[in-house]
Amino acid sequence: xxxxxxxxxxxxxxxxxxxxxxxxxxxxxxxxxALAYTYLLITGLxxxxxxxxxxxxxxxxxxxxxxxxxxxxxxxxxxxxxTFYEWRSDMRITDDDRAWGRSIRxxxxxRDDRLPPVGRFNFGQKLFFWGIFxxxxxxxxxxxxxxxxxxxxxxxxxxxxAAILIHSSVALMTIxxxxxxxxxxAILEEGSLGSMIHGYVTRAWAWTFHRSWYYQxxxxxxxxx
Amino acid sequence: xxxxxxxxVRISGHVGSVPGAxxxxxxxxxxxxxxxTCIGCKACEVACLEWNGYTFKETTFDNTxxxxxxTAWNYWNLIKFNEHETEDGNLMLLMRKDQCMHCAxxxxxxxxxxxxxxxxxxxxxxxxxxxxxxxCGYCITGCPFNIPKFSPEARKVFKCTLCNDRxxxxxxxxxxxxxxxxxxxxxxxxxxxxxxxxxAKQLRDSSGYRDAGVYDPIGVGGTHVIYVLHDTKHPELYxxxxxxxxxxxxxxxxxxxxxxxxxxxxxxxxxxxxLHYMLVGTKKEVPIxxxxxxxxxxQEKHV
Numbered sequence: 353x354x355x356x357x358x359x360x361x362x363x364x365x366x367x368x369x370x371x372x373x374x375x376x377x378x379x380x381x382x383x384x385x386a387l388a389y390t391y392l393l394i395t396g397l398x399x400x401x402x403x404x405x406x407x408x409x410x411x412x413x414x415x416x417x418x419x420x421x422x423x424x425x426x427x428x429x430x431x432x433x434x435t436f437y438e439w440r441s442d443m444r445i446t447d448d449d450r451a452w453g454r455s456i457r458x459x460x461x462x463r464d465d466r467l468p469p470v471g472r473f474n475f476g477q478k479l480f481f482w483g484i485f486x487x488x489x490x491x492x493x494x495x496x497x498x499x500x501x502x503x504x505x506x507x508x509x510x511x512x513x514a515a516i517l518i519h520s521s522v523a524l525m526t527i528x529x530x531x532x533x534x535x536x537x538a539i540l541e542e543g544s545l546g547s548m549i550h551g552y553v554t555r556a557w558a559w560t561f562h563r564s565w566y567y568q569x570x571x572x573x574x575x576x577x
Numbered sequence: 578x579x580x581x582x583x584x585x586v587r588i589s590g591h592v593g594s595v596p597g598a599x600x601x602x603x604x605x606x607x608x609x610x611x612x613x614t615c616i617g618c619k620a621c622e623v624a625c626l627e628w629n630g631y632t633f634k635e636t637t638f639d640n641t642x643x644x645x646x647x648t649a650w651n652y653w654n655l656i657k658f659n660e661h662e663t664e665d666g667n668l669m670l671l672m673r674k675d676q677c678m679h680c681a682x683x684x685x686x687x688x689x690x691x692x693x694x695x696x697x698x699x700x701x702x703x704x705x706x707x708x709x710x711x712x713c714g715y716c717i718t719g720c721p722f723n724i725p726k727f728s729p730e731a732r733k734v735f736k737c738t739l740c741n742d743r744x745x746x747x748x749x750x751x752x753x754x755x756x757x758x759x760x761x762x763x764x765x766x767x768x769x770x771x772x773x774x775x776x777a778k779q780l781r782d783s784s785g786y787r788d789a790g791v792y793d794p795i796g797v798g799g800t801h802v803i804y805v806l807h808d809t810k811h812p813e814l815y816x817x818x819x820x821x822x823x824x825x826x827x828x829x830x831x832x833x834x835x836x837x838x839x840x841x842x843x844x845x846x847x848x849x850x851x852l853h854y855m856l857v858g859t860k861k862e863v864p865i866x867x868x869x870x871x872x873x874x875x876q877e878k879h880v
Contacts, residue, residue: 402692540853
């Protein structure tokens with residue numbers, strides 16, 4: 353949280369007053385990862401289905417895509433590993449999260465006021481993060497054997513079979529996570545996309561969606577007396 | 578192809594149907610390798626290299642007659658040697674010409690993601706079109722015979738073409754031409770199967786090889802390269818010929834149920850999110866109550 357000059361707002365400040373949410377490095381890392389993932393998605397889907405093979409045409413053709421996919425995969429993994437070191441304490445799952453998870457219906461149906469208090473990230477975001485994190489580990493491990501398929505001796509061919517199944521099914525799971533992530537941040541929750549671009553959210557936004565975090569940042573009203 | 582083009586379609590001044598029209602011709606080709614008469618001279622290897630423009634590779638010595646462990650991207654045809662001691666103490670030097678089997682149900686083709694990189698011709702030949710190959714190596718995973726090989730220089734995968742370029746011009750494959758013992762034959766699948774069965778019967782009846790037979794594995798729909806073996810019960814003795822080859826289950830699962838389940842899940846997800854957007858709509862920030870006191874109390878209760 354080193355964005356700009358973050359001053360603790362007064363209790364009388366207007367709700368539109370901005371508070372910092374993502375640092376410059378966090379945002380750069382996020383968009384680098386997003387760019388890498390988009391490339392991996394386009395090329396991966398092309399390798400996945402003949403109906404989508406045309407997708408590689410727009411990124412330079414199949415041969416180029418096959419050369420680059422593993423390298424961009426490493427870049428994506430690096431971005432996720434950096435995110436892990438940035439956010440792992442914020443991503444720890446708490447009892448409040450478990451309670452939040454039990455009332456997920458209220459979240460889905462936009463009755464956010466009924467939900468238990470939410471820290472910097474809500475339970476859904478945490479599940480998304482850990483889903484991507486463990487997926488990246490599996491994708492890296494299986495991806496190496498797809499990258500250098502020809503190096504495996506014939507007697508170890510079961511590794512190829514395992515790698516191809518793990519890589520494709522885990523990639524499918526990340527596609528599910530990715531779609532929900534994009535929908536929620538770019539469409540569903542107004543103000544989220546902007547916060548990952550310029551780094552700030554309004555006080556009202558923070559109070560509405562991440563109340564515990566909001567009080568952490570601005571100080572609890574009760575403690576002032 | 579040349580056979581089909583000489584079929585008569587119309588005849589002038591002719592009453593009634595055209596003789597020979599709609600005749601079901603046997604167009605599939607087949608290479609027969611009789612391992613019982615192979616002497617391991619490697620003439621077929623040299624012919625293959627010469628015709629396809631490759632040079633002889635450095636050999637590796639492993640205390641047997643085996644010159645190199647397996648075929649390579651620029652070495653499509655290799656004699657596999659095996660010194661086998663039979664139950665009655667006799668020594669057999671088994672030799673098998675290893676090359677692409679040209680499966681009727683090719684695993685390489687099933688696994689390949691690149692449009693037009695692998696084609697199967699009506700005559701049974703399965704050929705790689707390197708211009709369309711992206712070098713992903715999925716064919717290596719799909720093949721049950723360890724045949725497609727990746728070229729680090731070309732970044733593409735290569736294998737035996739069954740001399741598609743020669744066969745399409747009415748010639749035999751180069752390896753057949755070079756064989757000095759006549760253990761290699763080339764013709765239609767029906768002819769070759771017939772010849773192979775006759776030879777196997779001869780081995781069973783006159784030479785004491787009770788388990789002699791023809792290797793034409795049904796697991797891959799039959800192959801367009803078939804073997805006569807002294808012992809069909811132990812094909813793995815012949816340089817690791819698989820007993821019951823089939824497209825790997827993982828490849829089948831990946832290419833069929835997993836693919837359609839995945840695609841359905843993606844489409845379902847998009848549909849579900851669109852539905853959610855229409856029914857529930859966006860999340861909007863709400864104003865903070867004055868002083869935030871009321872909410873703070875609520876907050877305390879939760880904590």
